[in-house]
Amino acid sequence: MPFQLPLPFDENPTYAAADFIDAPSNALARDFLARPAEWTNGRLILWGEAGCGKTHLAKIWTEANAARFLEGRLLPPLAPTIGPLVIDDFGAADETELFHVLNAASEAQQPVLLTGRLPPSRCNIALPDLASRLRASLAVEISAPDDELLKTLLSRLAADRQLVIPQNVQSYLLTHLPRTPGDYREAIARLDHAALAAGGKITRALAGRILAEMKPQES
DSSP, X not given: OOOOOOOOSXXXXXXXXXXXXXXXXXXXXXXXXXXXXXXXXXXXXXXXXXXXXXXXXXXXXXXXXXXXXXXXXXXXXXXXXXXXEEEESGGGSOHHHHHHHHHHHHHXXXXXXXXXXXXXXXXXXXXXXXXXXXXXXXXXXXXXXXXXXHHHHHHHHHHHTTXXXXXXXXXXXXXXXXXXXXXXXXXXXXHHHHHHHTTSOOOHHHHHHHHHHHSOOOO
């Protein structure tokens, strides 16, 4: 059963290219992002679990290609498609609006980058024409992170918050946290706040308490 991630703390993620961690899990996505001319029907869909780097890569591509970045849940009707377009979390978009935007982009011969938790083939899309267009797009998974990526992520998250995490605590977190970047970000945020309340020292016991708090409550 996955951990609960209520995200109780204010987080302001940065999406600079220098902050992205290259890894085998995202290599295919990075490769295709560099070659939009090869996207099927001018569309690329990056999909994967929460925190895997979809939005970060989309923000980097937005900046590099002078694209317009839109959140799916806030997709405006008939969004302009003068240039390249990014739609983050396409599953949250109104289906009719998304359908019209994709059609407009296709007519203007502009590339569209979309992100989502699932590939179109596994999404419950009610509008048949939209389902057809999405399934006729190139879909690339950002797969589960490997050990090296998680170690690097843990170190970077701690450095960003100027946290000193003893080696035994790092080993404990790497062993016991679920293998998702989202869980790592939540754990480090909680450790930061808990350590401040406890006087600044991060211990194995404190880490154990944080992980216990993150686990779902049995009903």
